Every structure is written in structure tokens, then in C-alpha cells.
Amino acid sequence: MRWTTLYARSRQLPAAFAALVVATAVLWFVARDSWSPLPVMLTLTAGIAVAAIGLSGQDPDLDRTAALPWPVRRLGHLTLIGLTACGAVLAIQELGTPIVDLSIILRDTAGLLGLAGLAATLAGGQFGWTLPLLWAAITPFVQNDGSTTSHIVGWMLQPPSTPTATWTALVLGATGATAYTAWGGRR
Template sequence: MRWVTLYARSRQVPAAIIALLTATAGMWFLARDSWSPLPVMLTLTAAIAVAAIGLSGQDPDLDRTAAIPWPLRRFAHLALIGVAAGGTVLAVQELGPNIVDLSIIARDAAGLLGLAGLAATIVGGQFGWTLPLLWAAIAPFVPHDGSTTSQIAAWLLQPSGTPAATWTALTLAVTGAATYTARGGRR
């Protein structure tokens, strides 16, 4: 059990949990009367971004040479971030009058998680927040003309059942999770 404690501390998990809860509660408080896909996207992005900072340890070379199998732990860490972010959003939305569909929350959390995994692999775990935040910053400004390109670029804000948004999120989730699980954070 000691390795779990050491792993959690080396990945800043206690600070990430506090930041995740604070970001989610703060976003819900600000948007509680107009809870819709946009505040949900912002809340998920904030929650995943603060937790993604711990996707690599203090010494990536030490992580790579450890005698324990890292891929399973990397995948579990990534999955737990998604479950914690999505679960927290689901919990706080029950406090308000408006409910966003579970499929939108699951789709957005999975895609943002894949982006965090890609960012951690490409630029390092301490920058795991960059790609989710970048995509979330661009998505609201994409023109909603109904084209496939706009549906892909703004997949975070598309309604439930939009095939282009679902496939984009699924592709990002699988690619990011597979890349991060296999390679880990950049040195």
C-alpha cells in the first residue's frame, strides 16, 4: 500500500483533488442557473486540466527504469482523472434545475482526457493541461454552420448524438490514452 501513497504524492494527487473540487464547485456556482453544455465543457476542462498536471513524476527517467509495470498504472491514472472529473460534474449538476445529458459529459470527458494524455506525452506531464485548454478555448468561437468541419472543431459543444463529435472525441480518447499509456510523460 505504501507505493500507492508514494505514487499519489509524486503525482500531486492530493492537490489535484482539491483543485478539481474547487474548480467544479466554482464553475457550478457561477453557472448554476444556466447550466448547459458550455459551462459543462468549461467545468470538465478545468477539472481535467488541474488533474493532468500530475501525469508525470518529478523524474521521468526514474519512472521509465522502475521495476514495476508502468503502462497499467498510467492508464489507471488517466482513467481515474476522467472518472473523477465526470463524476464531480454529474454530482454538482444534480444540485441545479438544469441537467446536461450524461452522453455529452462522458463524450467530452473522454475526448478532453485523450487530449491531456497527448499533451503529457508530447510536451510533458506538467503541461498536460495545454491541449484540453486550447481546444476548449477555440470551440466556442467556431461558426455553427452545420458542416462536418465545424462539428469536428466544436465537438465539445455539439448536442448528443452528433456522429462527427462522437467520433472526434472517441478518436482523441483512444489515441491519447494509448499514447500516454505506452510512452508516458515526455522527458
């Protein structure tokens, strides 16, 4: 159990969990009467972004030389972030707020995790928050004109029956998870 404690501390998991809970509570309080895909997207983005900061340790070179199978731990870490953020949103929905379709929550979680994994792989774990936050900042301003481009760029706010949005999230999720699992955070 000692390695898990050290891993959690080196990845700032206790602080990330606390920030995720606070961000989720604040966003729910602000949007409790108008719970819709937009506040869900913001809550998932905030949860994944605060936890994605720990996608690499203090010394990436030390991580690469460890005798542990890092790809399994990287995938587990990314999955844990997604489960925690998704679980926080689902827990909020149990408080009686209007229900947002589960497929939207899962789709957004998968895509945002992929973006976090890509950002960590390309720029380093401390910048894992950048791509999810950037895409979430752009999405509300995309005009939904029914075009394929608007469905791709605005995938987080599309209805659950939009195949282009679902495929965009799945491709982002698979690409980001694969890149981060295989290579880890950039040095």
C-alpha cells in the same frame, strides 16, 4: 499501500483533487442558473486540466526504470482523472441544476482525457493541461454552420446526436490514452 501514497504524492494528486473540487464549485456557482453544455465543458476542462499536471513524476527517467508495470498505472491514472472530473459534474447535476445529457458529459470527458494524454506524451506531464485548455478555449468561438469541420473543431458543444463530434472525441480519447499508456510523459 506505501507505493500508492508515494505515487499520489509524486503526481500531486491531493492538490489536484482539491483544485478540481474548488474549480467545480466555482464554475457551478457562477453557472448554476444556466447550466448547459458550455459550463459542463468548462467544468470538465478545468477538472482534467488541473489533474493532468501530474501525468508524469518529478523524474521521468526514474519512472521508466522502475520495476513496476507503468502502462497499467498510467492508464489507471488517466482513468481516475476522468472518473473524478465526470463524477464531479454528475454530482453537481444532483443538486438540482438543469440536466445536461450524460452522453455529452461522457463524450467530452473521453476527448479531453485523450487531449491530456497527448499533451503529456508530446510535451511532458507538466504540460498535460495545455491541449485540453487550448481546445476548450477555441470551441466556443467555432461557428456551428453544420459543416464537418465545425463539428470536428467544436465537438465539445455539439448536440449528443452528432456522430462527427462523437467520433472526434472517441478518436482523440483512444489516441491520447494509447500514447500516454504506452510511452508516458515526455522526458
